[in-house]
Amino acid sequence: MTGGPWHGGTTRTVxxxxxxxxxxxxxxxxxxxxxxxxxxxxxxxxxxxxxxxGGRFGPAAIRAASARLRPYHERLDIHPFETxxxxxxxxxxxxxGNAETSLARIGDAVAGVVAAGAVPAMLxxxxxxxxxxMRGVAAAKGPVALVQFDAHxxxxxxxxxxxxxxxxxxxxxxEEGLIDVEHSIQVGLRxxxxxxxxxxxxxxxxxxxxxxxxxxxxxxxxATGERIRRRLGDAPAFVSFDIDVLDPACAxxxxxPEIGGITTRDAQVLVRxxxxxxxxxxxxxxxxxxxxxxxxxxxxxxxxxYELLCVTGLGGRR
Numbered sequence: 578m579t580g581g582p583w584h585g586g587t588t589r590t591v592x593x594x595x596x597x598x599x600x601x602x603x604x605x606x607x608x609x610x611x612x613x614x615x616x617x618x619x620x621x622x623x624x625x626x627x628x629x630x631g632g633r634f635g636p637a638a639i640r641a642a643s644a645r646l647r648p649y650h651e652r653l654d655i656h657p658f659e660t661x662x663x664x665x666x667x668x669x670x671x672x673x674g675n676a677e678t679s680l681a682r683i684g685d686a687v688a689g690v691v692a693a694g695a696v697p698a699m700l701x702x703x704x705x706x707x708x709x710x711m712r713g714v715a716a717a718k719g720p721v722a723l724v725q726f727d728a729h730x731x732x733x734x735x736x737x738x739x740x741x742x743x744x745x746x747x748x749x750x751x752e753e754g755l756i757d758v759e760h761s762i763q764v765g766l767r768x769x770x771x772x773x774x775x776x777x778x779x780x781x782x783x784x785x786x787x788x789x790x791x792x793x794x795x796x797x798x799x800a801t802g803e804r805i806r807r808r809l810g811d812a813p814a815f816v817s818f819d820i821d822v823l824d825p826a827c828a829x830x831x832x833x834p835e836i837g838g839i840t841t842r843d844a845q846v847l848v849r850x851x852x853x854x855x856x857x858x859x860x861x862x863x864x865x866x867x868x869x870x871x872x873x874x875x876x877x878x879x880x881x882x883y884e885l886l887c888v889t890g891l892g893g894r895r
Contacts, residue, residue, distance in 0.1 A: 635864035687713025802850025830869030
């Protein structure tokens with residue numbers, strides 16, 4: 578880690594935090610990546626979503642909600658913007674309606690960030706973008722362990738005759754050899770399924786461990802966090818946080834809401850369990866501000882991105 582000053586530079590004691598333009602946590606907007614540790618990228622793409630669209634506006638909403646973030650995390654005892662040299666890379670220039678072209682552009686942008694020595698932190702956008710995110714990371718790092726917080730498995734083979742949707746990205750990532758399946762885990766799965774085998778094939782066919790939301794509540798969030806860390810071991814982690822893992826009461830602004838989810842507090846505890854792990858990349862996906870209320874979802878997404886940034890800083894990446 579290079580370290581350095583908090584590049585956001587503006588606290589409420591200096592200027593009002595609602596002054597724009599908005600970048601993540603008021604970080605500098607730049608594509609110059611020399612000595613950068615973490616680069617935030619927006620992926621305003623949503624046309625691989627199977628139900629609600631509008632996630633193209635998610636990155637902007639998350640950035641606006643991040644204006645209130647502060648530079649010290651008391652629980653984890655870290656100044657993330659001093660420990661890590663962070664920038665906002667801006668948005669990837671996707672092509673609305675064309676998943677494969679957009680994924681290629683996202684993958685190229687992420688690969689450039691990784692080649693420069695930075696951890697890519699993606700704000701979305703529908704979850705298909707995480708396939709491109711993993712491609713860019715794995716091209717340089719090799720297969721990485723997936724830690725996925727999600728209400729849904731995202732392991733469908735195809736939908737309506739097509740292979741690239743937000744519900745197929747994990748299967749594609751396994752097929753492409755991007756995931757270290759022996760150290761990977763999905764957390765928070767819930768809701769009705771099409772058959773009794775929809776979830777069991779996560780392990781039997783793909784080799785990924787999973788924890789349903791019922792398991793989380795029965796084990797407790799701290800014990801679930803310990804289970805995640807045991808599964809991960811010392812493997813480099815790619816962390817993907819679908820905002821729909823949260824209960825709709827906490828995050829109504831998402832594409833496929835499912836009742837009975839975890840709370841934002843539960844999510845904080847689970848993400849903090851990754852402290853000390855090596856984070857190769859992370860993203861927060863499926864934020865749709867048009868369905869949000871009082872910025873609940875965008876604020877939750879910004880807060881979770883901040884938590885992930887802090888555990889990245891604690892991972893001693895360099």
